[in-house]
Amino acid sequence: MSRRNLLRGAALGVGAVTLPALLSACGEGPGGDKKEVSVGSNASDAVPKKAYAAAFQAYEKKSGKKVKVNTKDHNDFQENINRYLQGTPDDIFMWFAGYRMQYFAEKGLLTEISDVWSGFSGFSDALKAQSTHDGKQYFVPYYYYPWAVFHRKSLFQQKGYQQPAKWDDFIALAKQMQQDGNPVAFCDKDGWPAMGTFDYINLRLNGYDFHKSLMAGEESWTDTKVKNVFDTWRELMPYYQKGALGRTWEEAGQSLQKRQTGMAVFGMPHPGTQFPADERDDIDFFAFPEIDPQWGQDAVEAPIDGFLVAKKSKNVTGAKALLKWLGTPEAENTYLKYDPNNVAVNDGADTSSYSALQKKSAQLVSAAKQISQFLDRDTRPDFASTVMIQSIQDFIGNPKDVDGLCNSIERQKKTIFSQPVG
Structure with a gap:
């Protein structure tokens, strides 16, 4: 949405x-x-x-x-x-x-x-x-x-793919998918879908407390920790669908349904609403992979x-x-x-009629040590709208200038967070 x-x-x-x-x-x-x-x-x-x-x-x-x-x-x-x-x-x-x-x-x-x-x-x-x-x-x-990495069970079975728990294995899987003609689904025409990937890499690299402080304007976007998020993200970018800035989340979800892509970082309704009812049992997911063992997979994004x-x-x-x-x-x-x-x-609530996907989602969230909402729900809306939408889209368009990107975000953050809410 x-x-x-x-x-x-x-x-x-x-x-x-x-x-x-x-x-x-x-x-x-x-x-x-x-x-x-x-x-x-x-x-x-x-x-x-x-x-x-x-x-x-x-x-x-x-x-x-x-x-x-x-x-x-x-x-x-x-x-x-x-x-x-x-x-x-x-x-x-x-x-x-x-x-x-x-x-x-x-x-x-x-x-x-x-x-x-x-x-x-x-x-x-x-x-x-x-x-x-x-x-x-x-x-x-x-x-x-919850947000996680969604895919078709049948495609994984057909290709022999294994759900990865670690970042290096995740990258290896993405590379294999691209070689097989099923790149990682990716979209950001709407301005928010890529925020989920940023959040998860930040949570896995730097932990939940840093995520919350960064969203609250209490950390510097020029910190090495933030730059590492973008640098790590670049490892995944060669294996994305091309043309992300012109693709809506619905279109990315449909590409999973059509087996044109292999997996996507999404919230549960995003692929779910793009699959016909008789195919929803084929949707599966795995938790976003661990990057730093210090934080493991402790945090889960689960908007309410x-x-x-x-x-x-x-x-x-x-x-x-x-x-x-x-x-x-x-x-x-x-x-x-x-x-x-x-x-x-x-x-x-009665969970006896839950689908396998709902049961797995409930287990993922209940086992989480921390729950975040989402970048645009965890920070000031004026900062998210006027700075982060464009900044992430700029990064997608040109992922090489991380220093310049982070400097720009930090300058704008200081201006916005110095002003009262509203």
């Missing part, structure tokens, strides 16, 4: 003009229709759209209340999120945990839901932390999905998606009632029945 536009929208200032029609709100009159809750949805892809529809219909049947879902194109929703929240937003909207949530809480664009959280069970302390800003809760987590209440919600009471239900195992079970590309966050 494209974050290029998400980041640009999130980085806009508080004084931005509201959208007249793109992201319209619901509700009748100043107080809204108390019998109806409106939901701003970015789930424009067919699979999640159907799954959310089932979940909201279940709530309507259970509560007798109406849920009006305003589904917008995923990219358009993300691009305009800041103006949307400052204009006439829906009562509830779909968004992301961690820094992505905290950014809007800091700007006063969210309604606190600590009272909703007081009735929750089945959420870990880590999930609560990802839903909290300044000691208060604003976010209800709904599902997560969920719901928030807009500060300008016209029906806060109805919104909170819906959130109380969305935080239950029943609500997650309903959603995941129709979307096998994600994993439930509530411990009480």
Whole structure:
């Protein structure tokens, strides 16, 4: 799901003009229709759209209340999120945990839901932390999905490929795939997919704490540790598909499905939504390989998606009632029945019907010593949008000038992080 536009929208200032029609709100009159809750949805892809529809219909049947879902194109929703929240937003909207949530809480664009959280069970302390800003809760987590190295099981069996656990073996596999006519799938037209590879190499080379500090602006991008990330990444680049900057994530996922490529660093829904249902059992993955034994494969990127209440919600009471239900195992079970590309966050959710891929994903995350969200979710959105999208794309286009790249990032970082959020 494209974050290029998400980041640009999130980085806009508080004084931005509201959208007249793109992201319209619901509700009748100043107080809204108390019998109806409106939901701003970015789930424009067919699979999640159907799954959310089932979940909201279940709530309507259970509560007798109406849920009006305003589904917008995923990219358009993300691009305009800041103006949307400052204009006439829906009562509830779909968004992301961690820094992505905290950014809007800091700007006063969210309604606190600590009272909703007081009735929750089945959420870990880590999930609560990802839903909290300044000691208060604003976010209800709904599902997560891990990033890993995805591939077709049948292609590995056909070619005799083995899942590597170490970097050198990973590079050797990539080289063999290229020789066999199945290069590593790679894309960055959307501006965010390559961030996952940067994150994993950084986590494997320098550890989770350095990753968090770097994203927080506390480390220098001219540090040798950062330059080593880009230098290590260059080892993989000869074995990528050509033309990454002109390829969307959907197209890269389709290349895996068509056996045109051998593997890809992706989040679980990205290949999952590009494979027909009768081929999804052929999707497999392995954890991003170890580079430095000091850090092993301890960290896993596992973004968390969920719901928030807009500060300008016209029906806060109805919104909170819906959130109380969305935080239950029943609500997650309903959603995941129709979307096998994600994993439930509530411990009480029924996992008996999980696919092999979902079970393996849950095991990967539960065994992780640290969980990161993603580069564009772990740092300031203005830094991610105005600096890191272009910088990584510049690196893909010209991977030789690492010193110049890191110097440029550091200069821009100092400017951005010296300014207050918003």
